[in-house]
Amino acid sequence: MVGGDAVSVERVDALLAAVPARDREVRPEALARAERQRRRWATQVVVVDELARRACAERGLAPPPEVSPARVLAVSGTEVADLGSIVAVALAHSPAVRGLLAAFEAEQQVPEPAVRDYYDRNHDRFLTPEALRLGVDPFGAVQPSDVLPYEEVRERVARELRRAWARQAFLDWLDRARAGVRYAPGHEHPGDPSHPDHERRH
Template identity: 75%
Template sequence: MTEHAALVHGEAVARERVDALLAAVPVRDRETRPESLARAARQRRRWATQVVVTDELARRACAERGLAPPDEVSPSRVLAVAATDVADLGSIVAAALAHSPAARALLADLEGEQDVPEEAVRDYYDRNRDCFLTREALRRGVDPYGGATAGDFLPYEHVRAGIASELRRAAAQRAFFDWLDRARTGVVYAAGHEHPGDPSHPDHEHRH
């Protein structure tokens, strides 16, 4: 059996890092049939490999960007990933951001690079009026798209900063996905550590 889970630009990522992550994440599979349990275990290992590889790639990206070295990952730290993050980001990226200080540092740096035009902020406010009803308007059941008055909405000036922050965060997440797709091209996985959705192995799945 190989001693590495993957090669990142020719440098080994130790299997022990994947094993440590697996030991920290509770098993949630409810299957009882041996073949189903075996398949679930294989997919958990592939999923964990992706999280560890993302951490390794993020460490390298932080070094290339001259960012201060992030705190080391604690192998025993149990991941706490919000369901909304999984829905928005996919389980691998959500878990990587929870697990990896380097991934979080990279995402924060990418967020600082995003420029959100004033027109985009105003457009979001105008197109999502239901999000900006006052408490009183909500209590009265005001229809934001029919019969509402200007006084039923929070003023643009009061919510502008929050909208800009949300748009900047969303743009940074897209930039993170783009970076990860490019960075993964330099990764070669050991047998049994392929991406869970890789169609080259027989029990692949497309959930991320």
């Protein structure tokens, strides 16, 4: 139940059909456990999509086009590492999630001191090609000539910070938005500690 409205099990089933199982269990009890967790995981992806649809409507954002779950986009390992598999797949699967994240990104105001501070603290990310070729240690005695000029990379840094802050704002929003969700038996969060087979590797 999201906001007092039921989210249909058919949406979860459709996502499960579109995303192949990652587990290769053969023992019946292990396979049953893996499938229970997969259903709980898919429920979370659907819930994130539903919450994002509602948030887009509340913000007056254009309604996203419907996308068949069978067309779930590829998800990179970096996205999974950064966001967790639930949010990474929701981002690939849901136009509403992408639209809401874009709205969060547009709202981020990155002040100049934050950009400069990031540049000054991360010279390892801005070594010149020559410094890289010579094997300059970015954590040692770096010369100014070893580092790309601030003006040359400023926009890139601001863009990366804006993206990172938007993702954090999205995750904070999601934590708050999920607080009122109620799950049917068998569809609880895969990390719910009240279940003996809970896990945190999602």
